[in-house]
Amino acid sequence: MPDDRMKRLGSIGFVFDVKNNYWDIQFDALHRYKNKHGHCLVPRNYSDDLKLRHWIQNQHANAKVGKVSDDRMKRLQSIGFAFDAQDTRPKE
Secondary structure, eight states: OOHOOOHHHTTOOSSSSSHHHHHHHHHHHHHHHHHHHHHSSOOTTOSSOOOHHHHHHOOOOHHTOOOOOHHHHHHHTTTTTOTTHHHOOOOO
């Protein structure tokens, strides 16, 4: 695709990489959750945002098999994401 067409599409918010965009959207949702609740330990029965809950499960599964990039690992760690959430779940 010509550069000028890509620039025009980008200027109106066209997303070229949907997969990475979705990851960023969910990361932002997790960051908002942390700001509201003080931690990143979203309960399994969290019904306010099922997409976030599913995304978190995917991050745990991907981390176990080494499928999370270094950049994403750093971003998750920077906000206190627990990769082994069962050991760090707050007592209620």
